[in-house]
Amino acid sequence: MSSRRDFIKTSVAVAAGLSLAPAGLDARSGRNSRGKCREGGSADIIIAGGGPAGIAAAVTAARMGRKVRLFEMHGALGGMWTNALMTCLIDFGKGDIAKEISRRLEELGARVPRRGRMLESNYIFEPEYMKYVCEQMCVEAGVEFLLHCRVVDVEMDASGRRIKAVYTESKSGRQRWTAKAYIDATGDGDLCERAGCGFDFGGENPGDNDQPATMMAIVKVDDDTKIADCIANDPVSFGGKDKTDFYAGKARLKAVAQKAGYDATYTFLTRLHKNLLSLSVTHEFGLPVDDVEAITKATVRSRQEIFKFTQALARNGGDGWESLRVVATAEQIGHRAARRVHGKYTITNHDIETGARFEDAVATSNFGVDVHATTKDIKGFSQPHRQKSKPFQIPFRSCESADVDNLYMIGRCISGGFYPMSSYRVTGTAVEMGENVGRIISERI
């Protein structure tokens, strides 16, 4: 657990480190000069992070007439859906935004069921189409978003309990932005950390790893019917039944890879479109969210694993595998873990075991607790201990920062324990809470 930073120290340091450029600063000479900062502008709501939760909140608030600014550090909206090539929607379809995303993907012919008939709540989509859908929804709603723009710091007011401004870094240099309310939708909880909020990170017990990270890829073959038994969402793989044994396809793929001479830490293949497949082959254990050196090394290692794995299969996998090619690897390694920022309420193991209900509920998590192997020693893909859970609700209070009054969290970084997060982290729940938290804040400001 991290200790809460000293707010006053933060705001003094920020103020000392930056000299705000005078009005009328010449953009060419002033914008990128060292130590200078330009006023960006004001808004009703600032959202850090354009992933599933951030987009849902931004579109909802903008449609309610609020001026919304959203900052995304990558070159596309969609978060894990696009930048991490995480192509599977789980516990989806709750709320208007999720239904609209599904409808738009359907119109583009860019989704297929994950299993059986569960097309509304569980499906596989093509990430390039998701990029397009997310951008179009934000543009049409009037969200003012910037890509390639990272939130890097905050300025606190004298009380230390309110954010006065956030700072971004981009090709435009350092900019200062103000709003009435701030939402952390960075997945990792970056904005809350900069604001000095307390948070937890790691597994259930002190010193335990959090969930592993995985780099995903898109691959293609000439004829995917030849390898259908390894494609988890192909009826051949799960025997055509509604209740898929997703693990069967995973295990068969692992066995084929082992026969081909490659023992991967994780194997998972789904069909996006004919002959176009989504692939996971890595588990990076104990990866922190705040260590760029470790993240870089894990990224390089994971990408290497994808190429070694696909080359081994293409060489020695047998019929159907010889044409296997890598089409894309993710720009961002996918982090299942997150800073679990302290909120006014923290979702507990008891809540998920009993299926807790709350008067201020903003989402319901129907997905069971899913903990991937947290260390290399664990045999198989998942942690052997199965934490029991029933569908449980997420209260608005777990999205309100305990430490900063005008700061909210949505998505992976809300306030909850390790096991609750292993359920509510899926994107259906991130979108539902983004939509409802965006609406509530818009009504209040």
Ligand SMILES: Cc1cc2nc3c(=O)[nH]c(=O)nc-3n(C[C@H](O)[C@H](O)[C@H](O)COP(=O)(O)OP(=O)(O)OC[C@H]3O[C@@H](n4cnc5c(N)ncnc54)[C@H](O)[C@@H]3O)c2cc1C
């Ligand atoms: C490998 C893997 C497999 C998964 N499988 C599934 C699955 O099958 N189904 C499912 O539904 N969920 C799955 N998940 C979980 C799910 O993808 C995430 O928990 C979910 O994306 C969380 O949504 P979010 O909006 O909170 O965060 P994210 O999707 O992480 O989005 C956060 C956004 O904020 C941006 N950002 C971060 N820091 C900053 C900053 N400082 N300034 C500006 N922008 C910033 C990021 O670039 C990103 O776009 C998986 C996750 C991983 C990693």
